[in-house]
Amino acid sequence: PPLVEYARSFFPIFLVVLLLRAFVVEPFRIPSGSMMPTLLVGDFILVNKFTYGIRLPVTKTKVIDINQPERGDVVVFRWPVNPRMDYIKRLVGLPGDTIRYRNKTLYVNGEPMQIEPVGQYNPVGSGMRALGSFEGRENLTGVEHSILVNPMSPDFGASCTFLGYQEIEVPEGHYMMVGDNRDDSNDGRCWGFVPQENLVGKAFFVWFSFDPERPGWIAWDRIGNLIH
Numbered sequence: 001p002p003l004v005e006y007a008r009s010f011f012p013i014f015l016v017v018l019l020l021r022a023f024v025v026e027p028f029r030i031p032s033g034s035m036m037p038t039l040l041v042g043d044f045i046l047v048n049k050f051t052y053g054i055r056l057p058v059t060k061t062k063v064i065d066i067n068q069p070e071r072g073d074v075v076v077f078r079w080p081v082n083p084r085m086d087y088i089k090r091l092v093g094l095p096g097d098t099i100r101y102r103n104k105t106l107y108v109n110g111e112p113m114q115i116e117p118v119g120q121y122n123p124v125g126s127g128m129r130a131l132g133s134f135e136g137r138e139n140l141t142g143v144e145h146s147i148l149v150n151p152m153s154p155d156f157g158a159s160c161t162f163l164g165y166q167e168i169e170v171p172e173g174h175y176m177m178v179g180d181n182r183d184d185s186n187d188g189r190c191w192g193f194v195p196q197e198n199l200v201g202k203a204f205f206v207w208f209s210f211d212p213e214r215p216g217w218i219a220w221d222r223i224g225n226l227i228h
Helices: 002-023 125-130
Strands: 025-029 043-048 062-064 074-078 086-093 098-102 105-108 115-120 134-140 143-149 174-178 199-209
Touching (some): 025 199, 074 174, 115 143
Antiparallel strands (some): 043 199, 074 086, 086 174, 098 105, 115 134
16 A cells, blocks of 8 residues: 555654664754853754763663763753753863852862953843843863853852852762853752763754744854854
8 A cells, every 4th residue: 555655665764863863963952041152042953962972762871982071061961850851051070070169250170260251242032031141251171162141140159059159079970060151050050960871962063043032033143053
């Protein structure tokens, strides 16, 4: 029958897509502004799923070890509080690092991460919550990237029950994840470390950007951007 013939024709395509999604690359959509200005609400991104090792789809057991996560990576992971939810943040602390956040400055192993001021940030669309924030270029032990801070907001670290103002060591097999939008990000400063087995992959590419609250809806200038 024609239906069977169509199924036989498309099955190899479906199988290849499923295998690629499970082991190689997976698309995600950015739902919040916690990673602004690096990622905007409505960005559609691709995540490299094999860079940290190949895992079985259901059990998440690592079967092939490839690369280790590096400080500064933008990482998708399963939220430790609710593993059914995927989060995306920047990796700022490796196992054995000491992390502290005070006066809108991140400290890694006792050293403040230097921030070069860029200027006032002009948000658009769904990112208007960042109005009043200032953009800076942070040097995260050699990895430069953009962050946002809001000088009118209380120091975010003081309101988090996990990190607060204290210095904490990242335990073995865990990582500290923090959003680039430092005063509007639900991240490791609030709920702790991410276990190694919760890592999904490294974000590397913006393939589309659509936000109905943004003028024109589509940000054409963001399509094709690499994620740093």
